[in-house]
Amino acid sequence: MGNLTALVTARTSLGIEEKDYHKLAIMVSGEAHYSVERAAKIMGIKSENIIKVPVDDKCSIRSEFLEDIYQRAVSEGKIVFCVIGCACTTSVGAYDDLEAIADFAEKHQLWFHVDGAHGGAVIFSDKYRHLLQGIERSDSLILDFHKMMLVPPLSTAIIYNAGNRKVNEFSPKAAYLWQDQLSEEWYNSAKHTFECTKPITVLHTYAIMRLYGDDIYRQNVDTLYDLGKEFAEMVRRTKNMELALEPCSNIVCFRYAAAGIECDEVNRRIAEELLKDGSYYVVSTEVKGKYYLRITLMNPLTDRKCLERLIMKVQETAENLTLI
Ligand SMILES: Cc1ncc(COP(=O)(O)O)c(C=O)c1O
Structure with missing residues (x-):
């Protein structure tokens, strides 16, 4: 709108x-x-x-x-x-x-x-x-x-x-x-x-x-955007995981990419498994024609540990799927 x-x-x-x-x-x-x-x-x-x-x-x-x-x-x-x-x-x-x-x-x-x-x-x-x-x-x-x-x-x-x-x-x-068709009347939102x-x-x-001042928004943005970069760093350091691109915000796209697997299909199934599991809400998107998992970090109480567990979960899920 x-x-x-x-x-x-x-x-x-x-x-x-x-x-x-x-x-x-x-x-x-x-x-x-x-x-x-x-x-x-x-x-x-x-x-x-x-x-x-x-x-x-x-x-x-x-x-x-x-x-x-x-x-x-x-x-x-x-x-x-x-x-x-x-x-x-x-x-x-x-x-x-x-x-x-x-x-x-x-x-x-x-x-x-x-x-x-x-x-x-x-x-x-x-x-x-x-x-x-x-x-x-x-x-x-x-x-x-x-x-x-x-x-x-x-x-x-x-x-x-x-x-x-x-x-x-x-x-x-x-x-x-x-009353007045032409005046601004800012208060008249219609x-x-x-x-x-x-x-x-x-x-x-x-x-x-009024309660907190706008510094609360600075803190929120800094926390969540920093967390996006931190998560990207974790992905980069993890074996068989890759980033779609370097994030410049709190939206991060990544995927499991072990050699010899059908990446798009495996990650599609990982997304389904994560959704069924329910502990993380991970969506997906397409970047340069490839399928990626996508997270948007919106809760300022999300911490590093929570993201480490997510990476482990993606890896475990992937390994279980590719073993079958
Ligand atoms: C860049 C951008 N524009 C517009 C929208 C639509 O906003 P809303 O969901 O509030 O209608 C979104 C929602 O994700 C968005 O990310």
Whole structure:
């Protein structure tokens, strides 16, 4: 809903005329969360105009391709109005180079949106804030408080850079709700969101910040992102285990990879066995065409021992499976 709101806002704020809606296109990393594509489709943007930019070895957008891809789209008569950066991707937790995307967006006067649903919270961390370099140049960003900010779902912020350009979200008429159609009325959330009736979802976050200050978010991000690196180190040091890539967040993708085994199939079965066992919740993903186990470290009370036991469990499960 956050990504959809941002895209609708971009379209309205840029003053795109309805007669041109069928030509509209967006550019986004091939690794972006599916909600971006879904939002674009809801808006009536054609599949071929949801332009997926290839990613590099780290699963970050190849920003050096942006210009050529844009020029090709323009030559085909498409109107690219928005480019989206991932901070970070859901599958492997990769951050796009937001500075490079901002340069590109600025050059062509595109709306620059950042999907920071998961990884935007590193803004609170001195250690990891650099991953968001360039985010201050975005026109809009979303941040899920229910991911890295310790509150139950659902609670998402959409933040506009009002200093950048005039933001115009929806312009509905509802005389029974507001007197003045044109004024900002920040307190009138129905002017800014899809829903008319809406709970005050930011209340949990507000309460946490009033009680503990935002240092609690620094601690949470530092703890969980450090733990991701620690887990990666454990995987690297363990025989017959490999990482999909070096994690830069608390999302880590790894797998059992002994010589001579059918890795994808064995790891698929490991995931099933772990799920049946119930002591760990390990999901899976595909990285560069290969099947990987995937963990997202969300609980700050998870410790090193717990992760060591997970590695042992994966190994034991794998050995039992490959012996059969
Ligand atoms: C990068 C990103 N964007 C958007 C979403 C969708 O968020 P929600 O699950 O709060 O709808 C997710 C969820 O995993 C995500 O990781």
